[in-house]
Amino acid sequence: xxxxxxxxxxxxxxxxxxxxxxxxxxxxxxxxxxxxxxxxxxxxxxxxxxxxxxxxxxxxxxxxxxxxxxxxxxxxxxxxxxxxxxxxxxx
Amino acid sequence: xxxxxxxxxxxxxxxxxxxxxxxxxxxxxxxxxxxxxxxxxxxxxxxxxxxxxxxxxxxxxxxxxxxxxxxxxxxxxxxxxxxxxxxxxxxxxxxxxxxxxxxxxxxxxxxxxxxxxxxxxxxxxxxxxxxxxxxxxxxxxxxxxxxxxxxxxxxxxxxxxxxxxxxxxxxxxxxxxxxxxxxxxxxxxxxxxxxxxxxxxxxxxxxxxxxxxxxxxxxxxxxxxxxxxxxxxxxxxxxxxxxxxxxxxxxxxxxxxxxxxxxxxxxxxxxxxxxxxxxxxxxxxxxxxxxxxxxxxxxxxxxxxxxxxxxxxxxxxxxxxxxxxxxxxxxxxxxxxxxxxxxxxxxxxxxxxxxxxxxxxxxxxxxxx
Numbered sequence: 001x002x003x004x005x006x007x008x009x010x011x012x013x014x015x016x017x018x019x020x021x022x023x024x025x026x027x028x029x030x031x032x033x034x035x036x037x038x039x040x041x042x043x044x045x046x047x048x049x050x051x052x053x054x055x056x057x058x059x060x061x062x063x064x065x066x067x068x069x070x071x072x073x074x075x076x077x078x079x080x081x082x083x084x085x086x087x088x089x090x091x
Numbered sequence: 092x093x094x095x096x097x098x099x100x101x102x103x104x105x106x107x108x109x110x111x112x113x114x115x116x117x118x119x120x121x122x123x124x125x126x127x128x129x130x131x132x133x134x135x136x137x138x139x140x141x142x143x144x145x146x147x148x149x150x151x152x153x154x155x156x157x158x159x160x161x162x163x164x165x166x167x168x169x170x171x172x173x174x175x176x177x178x179x180x181x182x183x184x185x186x187x188x189x190x191x192x193x194x195x196x197x198x199x200x201x202x203x204x205x206x207x208x209x210x211x212x213x214x215x216x217x218x219x220x221x222x223x224x225x226x227x228x229x230x231x232x233x234x235x236x237x238x239x240x241x242x243x244x245x246x247x248x249x250x251x252x253x254x255x256x257x258x259x260x261x262x263x264x265x266x267x268x269x270x271x272x273x274x275x276x277x278x279x280x281x282x283x284x285x286x287x288x289x290x291x292x293x294x295x296x297x298x299x300x301x302x303x304x305x306x307x308x309x310x311x312x313x314x315x316x317x318x319x320x321x322x323x324x325x326x327x328x329x330x331x332x333x334x335x336x337x338x339x340x341x342x343x344x345x346x347x348x349x350x351x352x353x354x355x356x357x358x359x360x361x362x363x364x365x366x367x368x369x370x371x372x373x374x375x376x377x378x379x380x381x382x383x384x385x386x387x388x389x390x391x392x393x394x395x396x397x398x399x400x401x402x403x404x405x406x407x408x409x410x411x412x413x414x415x416x417x418x419x420x421x422x423x424x425x426x427x428x429x430x431x432x433x434x435x436x437x438x439x440x441x442x443x444x445x446x447x448x449x450x451x452x453x454x455x456x457x458x459x460x
Contacts, residue, residue: 010239010267011237011238011239012199012200012238012239013239016147016173016175018145018147020097020143020144020145021097021145025147027147027148027175027199029199029200029202029239029241029267029268030100030148030150030177030200030241030268031148032099032147032148032175082310083309083310084313085267085268085310085311085312085313
């Protein structure tokens with residue numbers, strides 16, 4: 001995945017606080033994806049303006065984690081969402 | 092017995108009224124009349140109860156949900172309750188003005204049904220002249236407004252050859268997803284097995300085409316596939332397991348574990364008019380009846396797949412084996428499996444005119460000569 005790519009949640013895909021199960025989920029057409037803390041942290045930075053590289057940098061600083069590890073985790077997760085059409089990537 | 096988990100999805104059958112009369116309609120043979128349908132306020136309350144119970148995904152279905160004049164208000168109420176709203180429609184009854192009102196109401200997603208890829212096929216299957224042209228118009232408006240779209244192509248012996256074109260149409264309409272659904276033989280479809288049963292060769296070809304298209308269209312179009320199960324060796328994990336992930340509410344408020352559950356004669360169903368949804372889900376006898384694995388007989392009870400497919404479909408076991416606690420006859424381990432395969436082949440060889448779904452309150456029509 002290109003570090004310069006800008007991920008965006010397309011229309012019809014949104015973060016949702018599941019108050020009954022006390023967890024975050026990603027709601028998409030006819031699907032609900034349970035998010036762990038890492039997945040939620042990544043998606044919280046997806047705003048349609050920041051690139052994967054910038055998101056990685058923000059998260060690495062916030063969690064004092066190795067940037068390579070964060071970059072690998074974020075890219076794999078976002079790529080999987082993209083394959084399911086739950087995420088747009090530009091350019 | 093372990094306590095059930097909350098459901099993720101609810102199918103709200105807002106009405107049984109529909110301008111189409113598809114011969115594989117999943118509505119029951121005994122259709123609910125308009126006078127018995129839940130009111131706007133009742134549905135709004137049910138949506139709030141569903142959200143409190145843990146439902147995340149609401150499927151607004153029918154019949155044709157656009158037949159309800161209060162559809163926009165219902166979407167609004169569902170979004171207010173915090174639910175993700177999906178409209179399952181043929182498109183008939185939707186205008187650009189109504190679609191814009193649904194957009195304003197917060198509708199999240201539309202699933203548009205496809206009866207065929209040509210006007211001749213689609214209008215014959217739907218029993219509604221001009222329906223195909225209208226659907227294409229509605230698809231254009233959906234794209235213009237920007238709703239996320241899933242195309243739901245229902246396939247059977249008469250139109251399985253149109254699968255490649257259905258995939259192209261999904262791309263042309265800008266759909267993110269297509270559901271390639273081979274007809275499931277419940278409800279009205281049971282009356283049409285001679286007319287609609289695919290051949291084993293057709294079923295295999297569809298599987299091959301889907302596998303090829305999934306690779307070719309990766310990242311562009313997601314393909315969900317429901318194979319022809321009479322020709323399969325293992326049954327479907329029906330409803331994700333009875334009473335485990337989803338529930339249906341019929342137009343009159345009857346709460347069902349699946350849309351065909353009323354074909355199981357010994358089950359008693361409750362209504363949202365009489366009891367809160369939470370109590371019906373966790374304590375209702377119909378939900379408890381086939382939840383988990385405790386109800387199973389052999390060969391299901393000791394089967395290594397018992398928590399993979401939960402013995403298949405209870406309604407299909409009822410319809411084909413006469414026992415809702417039997418193994419789904421689709422399964423290779425069922426004593427009826429070979430017989431079912433022979434029956435499937437015979438249905439596929441037979442020819443019969445279509446028996447269309449009737450309108451609520453009217454008796455079923457016999458096949459035209």
